[in-house]
Amino acid sequence: MTATCTNLDKPGFVCVKMDMGEEKEVVSLGTLSKKMDDFAKARDWEKYHSPRNLLLAMVGEVGELSEIFQWRGEVERGLPDWKEEDKVHLGEELSDVLLYLVRLSDVCGVDLGKAALRKLELNAIKYPAPKQTDHCVGEHSSDNTKLTEDN
Numbered sequence: 580m581t582a583t584c585t586n587l588d589k590p591g592f593v594c595v596k597m598d599m600g601e602e603k604e605v606v607s608l609g610t611l612s613k614k615m616d617d618f619a620k621a622r623d624w625e626k627y628h629s630p631r632n633l634l635l636a637m638v639g640e641v642g643e644l645s646e647i648f649q650w651r652g653e654v655e656r657g658l659p660d661w662k663e664e665d666k667v668h669l670g671e672e673l674s675d676v677l678l679y680l681v682r683l684s685d686v687c688g689v690d691l692g693k694a695a696l697r698k699l700e701l702n703a704i705k706y707p708a709p710k711q712t713d714h715c716v717g718e719h720s721s722d723n724t725k726l727t728e729d730n
């Protein structure tokens with residue numbers, strides 16, 4: 580990722596220029612956090628958005644998310660056999676969990692993006708990637724990245 584710019588046509592989206600030159604539209608955690616704050620303020624719901632309430636609400640939504648997978652047996656990546664409406668429902672429940680998580684982090688004064696990046700670094704130290712053998716290592720560093728991403 581090399582540069583970002585605000586996409587004026589699509590509020591909430593940020594256009595990110597990737598290393599290979601292509602552009603991608605993404606939504607930042609900061610945007611979600613701000614929108615949740617606006618949502619709560621507009622309804623005078625800030626008094627309900629205490630850390631404990633938000634945590635319980637999030638856990639409730641994790642339960643709703645779990646129900647979607649309940650009794651289905653193992654599910655293939657990409658959900659190729661799912662109906663479109665089930666995928667939409669999945670997106671809604673995933674969003675509820677994310678929105679409460681973002682809001683919880685916000686009211687606790689935790690910068691979730693920063694904390695998550697730091698945690699990824701700690702994870703990499705705790706679980707080092709296996710050393711690549713001559714057989715695996717390609718000529719370019721991007722080959723090494725690919726190996727890590729696939730793991």
Ligand SMILES: Nc1ccn([C@H]2C[C@H](O)[C@@H](COP(=O)(O)OP(=O)(O)OP(=O)(O)O)O2)c(=O)n1
Pocket residue numbers: 618624627643674675678679
């Ligand atoms: N006090 C509240 C209540 C709701 N929401 C927002 C965050 C969630 O994204 C969504 C949750 O709404 P519901 O509690 O109505 O839950 P569902 O949308 O899952 O509906 P249902 O439980 O009927 O399936 O609304 C919120 O911020 N604060």
